[in-house]
Amino acid sequence: MRVLLDPIKISFHNLNSAKFRSFLTTLGIIIGVASVIIVMSIGGSAQLLILDQIKSVGSNLVGITPGSSEEKGPPAVAFGVTITTLKYQDLLAIQNKKNVPDLTFVAGNVTGTAQMKSDRENKQVNYQGVTASLINVEKIEIEQGRFFNEQEDISLARNAVLGNTTAEDLFPNENPIGKNIQIKDQIFTVIGTLKKRGTTGFSNTDEGIYLPLFTAQKILLGINHLNSINARVNDEKNIERAIADIKSTIREKHNIKDSAYDDFSVRSTAQALSTLTSVTDILKYFLTAIAAISLLVGGVGIMNIMLISVKQRIWEIGLRKAVGAKRLDVILQFLIESIFITFSGGAVGIFIGFLVSYLASLVINGLGYDWEFTLSSQSIFTATSISIAIGIIFGMYPARKAGKVSPMEALRYE
Amino acid sequence: MGASPLIKVTDLGKTYDNEGMKTEALRGVSFTIKKGEFVSIMGPSGSGKSTLMHILGLLDRATSGEYYFDGQNTSGLEDNTLAALRNKKIGFIFQAFNLLPRTTVYDNVELPLIYDANTGTDNKQRVIAALKSVGIDHRADYFSNQLSGGEKQRVAIARALVNDPEVIFADEPTGNLDSKTGVQVMEILDKLNREGHTIILVTHETITASYAKRIIKILDGKIVSDKEISDKKRLLAEKGKKIK
Numbered sequence: 001m002r003v004l005l006d007p008i009k010i011s012f013h014n015l016n017s018a019k020f021r022s023f024l025t026t027l028g029i030i031i032g033v034a035s036v037i038i039v040m041s042i043g044g045s046a047q048l049l050i051l052d053q054i055k056s057v058g059s060n061l062v063g064i065t066p067g068s069s070e071e072k073g074p075p076a077v078a079f080g081v082t083i084t085t086l087k088y089q090d091l092l093a094i095q096n097k098k099n100v101p102d103l104t105f106v107a108g109n110v111t112g113t114a115q116m117k118s119d120r121e122n123k124q125v126n127y128q129g130v131t132a133s134l135i136n137v138e139k140i141e142i143e144q145g146r147f148f149n150e151q152e153d154i155s156l157a158r159n160a161v162l163g164n165t166t167a168e169d170l171f172p173n174e175n176p177i178g179k180n181i182q183i184k185d186q187i188f189t190v191i192g193t194l195k196k197r198g199t200t201g202f203s204n205t206d207e208g209i210y211l212p213l214f215t216a217q218k219i220l221l222g223i224n225h226l227n228s229i230n231a232r233v234n235d236e237k238n239i240e241r242a243i244a245d246i247k248s249t250i251r252e253k254h255n256i257k258d259s260a261y262d263d264f265s266v267r268s269t270a271q272a273l274s275t276l277t278s279v280t281d282i283l284k285y286f287l288t289a290i291a292a293i294s295l296l297v298g299g300v301g302i303m304n305i306m307l308i309s310v311k312q313r314i315w316e317i318g319l320r321k322a323v324g325a326k327r328l329d330v331i332l333q334f335l336i337e338s339i340f341i342t343f344s345g346g347a348v349g350i351f352i353g354f355l356v357s358y359l360a361s362l363v364i365n366g367l368g369y370d371w372e373f374t375l376s377s378q379s380i381f382t383a384t385s386i387s388i389a390i391g392i393i394f395g396m397y398p399a400r401k402a403g404k405v406s407p408m409e410a411l412r413y414e
Numbered sequence: 415m416g417a418s419p420l421i422k423v424t425d426l427g428k429t430y431d432n433e434g435m436k437t438e439a440l441r442g443v444s445f446t447i448k449k450g451e452f453v454s455i456m457g458p459s460g461s462g463k464s465t466l467m468h469i470l471g472l473l474d475r476a477t478s479g480e481y482y483f484d485g486q487n488t489s490g491l492e493d494n495t496l497a498a499l500r501n502k503k504i505g506f507i508f509q510a511f512n513l514l515p516r517t518t519v520y521d522n523v524e525l526p527l528i529y530d531a532n533t534g535t536d537n538k539q540r541v542i543a544a545l546k547s548v549g550i551d552h553r554a555d556y557f558s559n560q561l562s563g564g565e566k567q568r569v570a571i572a573r574a575l576v577n578d579p580e581v582i583f584a585d586e587p588t589g590n591l592d593s594k595t596g597v598q599v600m601e602i603l604d605k606l607n608r609e610g611h612t613i614i615l616v617t618h619e620t621i622t623a624s625y626a627k628r629i630i631k632i633l634d635g636k637i638v639s640d641k642e643i644s645d646k647k648r649l650l651a652e653k654g655k656k657i658k
Contacts, residue, residue: 321500322471322473323500323506323526324502324526324529324577325529326529406474407473408474410506410512411508411585
C-alpha cells in the first residue's frame, strides 16, 4: 500500500516545490481538459437552446411548403426558389376532416415586404398575410383588442394585428387599437396587439405585422398562392398518419399520380427535432474531439518531462533498487507520478472549464437568450478518465525506462 | 555448528564487453568472509575494487566463477530474487550519502522497509532503534538537506541498519567528509562491528582502511594481499587520530 501512497506523496512534493515549472508541465493538460469541458458544456447548452426553440413552437406541428425538397433538408424556398403551386383550396381541403381527420387547426401564410407609413414612421416592413386560425396553430396570445375572425380571412378587410414590439415602436404610450397605418397604398386599422413572446428561432412575432390572408395575397401582393400551410396535429402519435393524409389530399388536388412528382413538401417539427438533435450531436462530439487533440499534445509534453525526470533521478532509482526495490516497484512509482500530474492538471482544467462555461452562460443570458448552463456529470467523468488515461499512456514509456535502470547507477552518482 | 562463511568467492571473474572491446575487471578472485568480520578492500582506481563490491553486494553479476552468499549460490538468481536479498540481508553506505532529497530523516531510514512486503506495523520501532544506534534520533523530523555531511552519513548508516542486515557494505564512506567527521563515522562503524555486524569497507584511504581488522589489497583485477591487521597497527592508527 505504501508503494502506492508514497509516489503520490513524492509527486505532490515535487509539484509543490517547483510551482511554476509544474504549472508549465501541466499546462497542456489543463488547457485540453478545460477545452473539452467548455465545448461539451456550451455545446450541450446550445443544443438545448435550439431544441427548446423548436419545442416551444410546438412539437405537434406540421408544415407544408411548395416545391419538392429532401424532407431532411431545408424547403425549396430556402434556396431562393419561388414556387406557386400551393393554393388556398389546398388549405380548405386539408381542413376538411374527411380528408385529414387528425388535424385540429390549419393556418395559411403569405409574406411580403412593403413601405409602411404611420404617424411617426416611414419605413420598409415585413408583413404576413395569415388566416384567423393562426393563433390556434402557433402559440401567440392577444394583449389588446382581438385577432382576425374567419370572415376576415377572405373578406379583404383592411385590418391589422401588430406584434408587441411593433406596437410599441409605432404607437408609444398610446392605445394602438383603432389607429391607422398605411402599407403600400392601403390604409389598415389596427384591431389588436400581441403579447411579448421573444425570439423563438424561426419567427419573431414581436416584430410582426399581421394582415388577413386574402387582403395580403390579392390586394398587396397580387398573388393567389400560399407560401406555407401550418397545421397542428391532435396527438403526437398521429403525426405520421396526418402527414400521409395531407400528402394524398394535396396530390389529389394537384392531380399528381406518382409521388416522385410531388410539387410540395411536408415536414413535422418532431422530424426537425430529431434531425437537429443528430446534427448538433455530431457537431458537439466533433468539437469535443478537436479539443481532445490538445490533450494529446499535453500528453506528449508530460512524457517529455517524465523522461527528463527519470534521467535526473537515475541515481535515486539506483538507490531504491539497491535497497530492494524491484523493477515493478520502480515502474509503478513513475507511472503513479505521471498519473498524479495529469490528474491534477485535469482537476484544474475541469475547474477552469466550469468557470468559463458558467461565466459564458451569465453573459449569454444577459444578452437576452434563454441559456441554460449545463455541466453534465458525463463530461466531468469523460474529462477525468481522459486525464488518467493520458497519464498512463504517456507515462508508460518513461516508467519502463526507469524500471530498467541498474542499481549500480546509485554508486555512479557524484 | 560449523557455520558456513557469509561470503565465499571462488575464482570470481568479471569481463565487460563494450561493442566488441573486452575489459577484464576481475580475474580469478577468491576469498571467504565470516560473520562478524570487519574487512577493508583497498586498491587504486581501476583496480577492480568497485566491481568486486558491486558483485559482493548483489548489484551486479560475475561473468565467471562462483559466489556463495549466506550459503546460497547466487549465480542464476533472478533480478527480483537479488532485490529481495539486498532488501533483507544487505545494507549500503555510499560516498555521496545518497539520501532522498525533500524527505525527512525518518522517511529516508524507513525506505528499505517500504520495499519489504513483510514489514508494516513495527516499522516505527525499527527506524527509531536504527536512528538511536547512530545517535541521530533527535533529527528524525529534519529534512535531509538540513543536515551536515556527518549527520547525513549517519542517517545513511541508520538506513543500512534498519533491516538488520547480514552485512554492511561501505563505499568510500569518508570520501566527502572532513577528517574529524570522518573519524566520527568510522567510530560508529567500529562500534557496530563490535556489536556483531559484518562490515566490508571499500576505500583507498589508508587511515580509513585501518579501522578494519583485515585488509584485502587488489590490483589489476587480482588480489595481491589478504592480511589481518595486528592490534599494534590499529593502535597506531588510533593514536594518529588522537593527535588530530
